[in-house]
Each structure stands twice: as C-alpha cells, then as structure tokens.
Amino acid sequence: MNKKLLAAGLALALGAGYTLSAVAQAKPEVLVKQRQAAMTLTGKYFGPLSQMAQGKMPYNGKIVARNAEFLTVLSQMPWDGFSPATADIKSAALPAVYKDAAKFKAAQELLQTNVGKLAAATKGGNEGAIKAAIGDVGKSCGNCHDNFREKKQ
C-alpha cells in the first residue's frame, strides 16, 4: 500500500481530532466522545460482573478475571476527557464535574482503588470475596454517577 495513502487513511481513521503541538489537545467534542466511549466499555465489561455478583448470571471466574484486568485499564481512561474545555458540550456530565474537581477526582480514585482490589481478589479465587469486591466497584460507579451525572428520566 502506498505510504502517503496509508498516512492519509490513518489520519481519517483516527478521527483527526488532534492538533500537532501537544498530546492532550483533542477538540472538546472529541474529548466527550472518547470519555463516553470509555464509559460504554466500562459498562460492557462491568455489566456481566454486576449480574454475576447479584446471581442474575452464572458465575464465571475466568470472565471475571479478564474483565477485572480490562477494567483496571478502562478506569484510567475517561478522566482526561472531562477537561474544562468540554464544560459547554451537551452531555450527561453535571456542572459539579468542573466546579467540584477535587471531589470528582476523589471519586475517580475510589473507583480505581476498588477495581484494583477486585483484580487482586480474582487472583485469590475466593468467589465470595470476589463478589463483594464487585459490589464495591458497583458502589463506586453509583456514587460518582449520583453526584456527577444527570439522572436518566
């Protein structure tokens, strides 16, 4: 494949949302799309764990361990997308995200801590401990959504 074509194709494929001067200079609309993408995937990989912990889906330790590993990475991804530059873009983010940044940051860190504990628990293999750790991750999600996300009607 022609190299120039490849470069042009990649620029298109990657959304071309970046300026050339700095790493975190994506356009506000792109930042919102990226942070929502991280939340979508967090739902994909946490949803089944939540259901397993509640007995609504058969428990599968391999899936829990894999998803916990994925969530360890995903729980690092949304936050730089909540740049003040995005405050005026329509989304479910409440103004508190930008007005109470310290509390928002603490909520992020609590999620990351609890996901870390879940990942550690999956190494131990104790189903009860793992389910409790899943519950704690769920509470971290809910706590942050309660304070920083518009309620769905």
Add this chain to the structure above:
Amino acid sequence: MNKKLLAAGLALALGAGYTLSAVAQAKPEVLVKQRQAAMTLTGKYFGPLSQMAQGKMPYNGKIVARNAEFLTVLSQMPWDGFSPATADIKSAALPAVYKDAAKFKAAQELLQTNVGKLAAATKGGNEGAIKAAIGDVGKSCGNCHDNFREKKQ
C-alpha cells in the same frame, strides 16, 4: 444510598443492554456501539503514537509505553462486537467482515501481534525500534480498514 436504587441506577447507567441468560447476548445496537467505542479509544491512544513516529509530535517514551499497554487491552475489545447479529445495523463495517470471517480474524490477530511487539519494544527503550513498531501497528490498522471498513468520502 438505598441498595435497590443503586441497583436500578446501575442497570440504567450500564445501558441495560444485557439479557440475563448469557454473557454475550447484548442487543446488536449495543454491540455496534461497544465496538465503535473500542475503536474510538484505539484512536485516542494510537493517534499520538502515530504522530510521534512521524515526527509530528515530540517523542515521549512514557506516553508511548502507557499507550502501548492500553492498546494491548483495547486490541482485544472490538471483535466480539462484530457478531453476525449486527450485519444489518448501519455502520462502516463492510459485508466482508461477515463473509470473510477467517481473513478478518487474521487481521485482528496481526494487530494484536504488532501491538504486543510494540509493548515489548517500549520495555527495551530503543526509540528507533519503538517508532518502527508503531509504524507496524499503523499498517495493521490500515490493512484492516482497507479491507473491512467503508472508505470515508
């Protein structure tokens, strides 16, 4: 927080796209949204590396190493979203995704292999080798997009 409310809130927050009987039974629309989310984040974390490799952004070894780790996980995420159940949902996926599943699978594996090589190269710290590995990852993206994704006009 009330536990029932928490559970209900979580179900909403997580998109409620899952049925209770199996792990991979999300609705086709949800699968498409999830695979597109994985591609969005792949763009977020590969875009800067591509620019660094091309000299369009200052090289930063720490960011390259972190993003390579993220891409190792992200490169596992899109593929189960290309379920045959999604073939009729409007997206940029070409019919070849479903008609030439073996070739599509090989393209996924080539990406994963090249991302693995990039992650390994970041451990070595040789900037030239890392930039070459970034280029190989980019070619894997381009190769798959060329064959399995509608061209943007």
